[in-house]
Amino acid sequence: MKFKLIKETKEYFGKTLHRIESLKDFNDIKKGEKGGWVEKEGNLSQDENAWVYGNAQVSGNAQVSGNAQVSGNAQVYGDAWVYGNAWVYGNAQVSSNAQVYGNAQVYGNAQVYGNAQVSGDAQVSGNAQVSGDAWVYGDARVYGNAQVSGDAWVYGDARVYGELKLIGGYFYHLKSKTEEIEKVELEDGYELLCSNPKLDETKEESLVGKEVEVKIDEKVYKAVIQEA
Numbered sequence: 001m002k003f004k005l006i007k008e009t010k011e012y013f014g015k016t017l018h019r020i021e022s023l024k025d026f027n028d029i030k031k032g033e034k035g036g037w038v039e040k041e042g043n044l045s046q047d048e049n050a051w052v053y054g055n056a057q058v059s060g061n062a063q064v065s066g067n068a069q070v071s072g073n074a075q076v077y078g079d080a081w082v083y084g085n086a087w088v089y090g091n092a093q094v095s096s097n098a099q100v101y102g103n104a105q106v107y108g109n110a111q112v113y114g115n116a117q118v119s120g121d122a123q124v125s126g127n128a129q130v131s132g133d134a135w136v137y138g139d140a141r142v143y144g145n146a147q148v149s150g151d152a153w154v155y156g157d158a159r160v161y162g163e164l165k166l167i168g169g170y171f172y173h174l175k176s177k178t179e180e181i182e183k184v185e186l187e188d189g190y191e192l193l194c195s196n197p198k199l200d201e202t203k204e205e206s207l208v209g210k211e212v213e214v215k216i217d218e219k220v221y222k223a224v225i226q227e228a
Helices: none
Strands: 003-012 015-022 034-038 182-185 191-194 211-216 219-224
Touching: 003 034
Parallel strands: none
Antiparallel strands: 003 015, 015 034, 182 191, 211 219
C-alpha cells in the first residue's frame, strides 16, 4: 500500500471526504506527506504513481490510477476515470462517466462530463466544456468558452476556442485563411490533403527487353531481360 486515509475529514455535499497520507516514498511524494481528499480508498489506486494533491478531491465511484495526477482545487467524481499520465488541475472538474487519459490535461475551470473522453496530448482549459459522447484527442486544444458535445470529435492539431459550440462532426486541422488546401490523388480512390505539395514524378525506366552482359568465370554472357 502507498497511502492511507487519516482521521482528518470534511463534509462535501453530504459526503465525508478523508485526507490521504503517503506510506512510502514514490515519485515526488515522501513518506508521511499528506495529499488531497478522497471519499474511499478505491478512489485512488494503491499501485504506480497516481496521486491526489493539495485541496483536490475524488469521490463517488471515480478512480484515479496509473501515473495520473489530480491537484489544485480539481474535482473528479461520479464514475469518472483519470488514468495514464493524465493531469487534472486548477478548478477543473471531471465527472459522470468521463475519461481523461494518455498525456491529456484538463485545467483552469474546464469541465469534462457525460461519456466524453480526453486523451493523447490533448488539452481542455479555460471555461471550456466537453460532454456527451465527444472525444478530444491527439494534439487538439479546446479552450476559452468553447463547448464540444454530442458526438463531435476534435483531434489532430485542431484548435476550438472562443464561443464556438460543436455538437457533431470531425475537426482535425487548424489553418489560416490564406492557406490553400490542395489534394493529391492516390491509387485506391483516396485523396491526400496537403499544402504546397512537391512530388517527384520521375518515372522509373523499365529494364524489360534490355540486353545485359554477365561475366561468369572470365566468360561474358549476353542476355535479354524478360518480363516476370
